[in-house]
Amino acid sequence: MILHKHFDTNEKGHLTIGGMDAVELAKEYGTPAYILDEEVIRENCRAYKKAATDAFGEDALPLYASKALCFTGVYRIAAEEELGVDCVSGGELFTAKKAGFPAERIYFHGNNKTDRDIADAMDMGVGTFVVDNEDELAAVSAEAIRRGITQRILLRITPGIDPHTHRAVITGNVDSKFGSAIATGQAMRIVKKAIAAQGIELAGLHCHIGSQIFDIEPFADAADIMIRFLATIKEECGYHIRELNLGGGLGVRYTEYDRQIDYADAIHRIAAVVKEFCGKSGIPMPRVILEPGRSLVAAAGATLYTVGSVKEIPGFKNYISVDGGMPDNPRYALYQSQYTALIANRATEPREYRATLAGRCCESGDLLGENMEIQKAQRGDILAVLVTGAYNHSMASNYNRLPRPPVIMVKNGEARVAVRRETYEDLVALDQL
Numbered sequence: 001m002i003l004h005k006h007f008d009t010n011e012k013g014h015l016t017i018g019g020m021d022a023v024e025l026a027k028e029y030g031t032p033a034y035i036l037d038e039e040v041i042r043e044n045c046r047a048y049k050k051a052a053t054d055a056f057g058e059d060a061l062p063l064y065a066s067k068a069l070c071f072t073g074v075y076r077i078a079a080e081e082e083l084g085v086d087c088v089s090g091g092e093l094f095t096a097k098k099a100g101f102p103a104e105r106i107y108f109h110g111n112n113k114t115d116r117d118i119a120d121a122m123d124m125g126v127g128t129f130v131v132d133n134e135d136e137l138a139a140v141s142a143e144a145i146r147r148g149i150t151q152r153i154l155l156r157i158t159p160g161i162d163p164h165t166h167r168a169v170i171t172g173n174v175d176s177k178f179g180s181a182i183a184t185g186q187a188m189r190i191v192k193k194a195i196a197a198q199g200i201e202l203a204g205l206h207c208h209i210g211s212q213i214f215d216i217e218p219f220a221d222a223a224d225i226m227i228r229f230l231a232t233i234k235e236e237c238g239y240h241i242r243e244l245n246l247g248g249g250l251g252v253r254y255t256e257y258d259r260q261i262d263y264a265d266a267i268h269r270i271a272a273v274v275k276e277f278c279g280k281s282g283i284p285m286p287r288v289i290l291e292p293g294r295s296l297v298a299a300a301g302a303t304l305y306t307v308g309s310v311k312e313i314p315g316f317k318n319y320i321s322v323d324g325g326m327p328d329n330p331r332y333a334l335y336q337s338q339y340t341a342l343i344a345n346r347a348t349e350p351r352e353y354r355a356t357l358a359g360r361c362c363e364s365g366d367l368l369g370e371n372m373e374i375q376k377a378q379r380g381d382i383l384a385v386l387v388t389g390a391y392n393h394s395m396a397s398n399y400n401r402l403p404r405p406p407v408i409m410v411k412n413g414e415a416r417v418a419v420r421r422e423t424y425e426d427l428v429a430l431d432q433l
């Protein structure tokens with residue numbers, strides 16, 4: 001086992017993913033390629049669903065935050081595992097619709113929904129809008145009135161929590177671009193407007209404090225603040241809020257230095273504090289919604305590359321260059337995210353070499369990691385970066401006119417193309433002049 005139980009090695013000393021030889025997969029599908037172990041995603045969906053309903057009650061619902069990894073096959077898995085989904089754009093809504101995902105189980109997020117997004121979502125019959133701000137509330141209300149419908153909404157609230165994660169992925173602090181802060185009084189103001197608004201049914205509140213969080217405390221603190229706020233709303237407005245969406249953000253093990261979180265255990269611990277705080281505030285348990293993205297899909301993925309060159313600069317550092325980079329995985333360039341990499345065709349050898357993993361773009365910042373522990377490499381080796389299921393494919397670009405890699409799903413010893421590799425023709429398909 002390497003980090004997670006579906007990453008292992010075989011008798012040839014090759015890396016295996018879901019029991020399949022990574023070197024063979026690279027040969028068959030080419031590199032770079034994203035490999036996804038479908039069973040891992042399904043197991044995670046089931047673990048969340050079971051823990052949520054056991055801990056919070058039958059009506060609890062985990063939503064898959066689909067910005068983490070978005071293509072039709074993933075929405076089909078979420079539908080089959082009876083999760084809801086969180087979509088953040090017209091493009092994600094369209095993909096969910098194409099996959100036949102039930103619209104009433106979609107929660108539509110985003111801090112700037114355009115008029116077209118709002119209309120498209122209502123055309124689709126999206127169950128719930130998560131409204132970010134007062135301008136958006138007015139726009140959603142106006143469109144609902146125009147159509148003669150009542151749109152179910154949650155309001156995104158910022159509880160004012162610092163969850164001790166990377167600055168770029170904190171979202172629950174008072175000065176966040178997302179939501180309305182309790183501390184400034186803006187949250188209460190938008191609640192009152194939503195209660196009064198025509199064409200709107202205020203069903204609940206939402207908060208999401210950030211991503212890649214390993215402690216339960218920030219979630220407990222957020223739940224405490226949100227439940228007190230529910231009680232204040234009841235007192236001040238006589239309005240009972242039935243649904244509380246606690247967001248996503250549970251962390252994933254990317255390297256040996258990260259802990260492995262037992263998600264079921266984490267959910268039970270969060271449920272215990274929610275029940276306690278509801279008891280203290282004298283309000284009935286709301287229906288609880290959870291919104292995991294990364295923790296459902298990240299560990300399921302690995303990216304396979306071919307090594308092109310090894311450059312040793314005496315007295316400085318060693319570079320291993322691969323045939324992908326920031327266009328297929330921008331996370332190191334964006335957040336200095338740490339990964340585990342290994343040479344898939346010599347995976348049982350100790351990782352005693354130190355190298356900077358460079359991509360192939362004309363950009364010095366195009367790195368997948370620095371000072372990484374890996375096996376000594378040579379041109380032609382297959383290099384695997386593990387735990388790339390979340391925020392890799394969905395963040396990919398065509399920078400340097402590089403076609404985006406395919407997504408290959410493995411399950412029960414078989415591999416299928418879930419998203420085909422982009423071609424050069426695809427790259428020029430939109431060009432009109």
Ligand SMILES: *Cc1c(COP(=O)(O)O)cnc(C)c1O
Pocket residue numbers: 065067068086109208210211212247248249250291292293294295
């Ligand atoms: C990104 C996001 C999530 C998922 O976060 P993860 O860290 O991937 O679990 C959930 N809810 C909202 C509103 C988000 O923006």
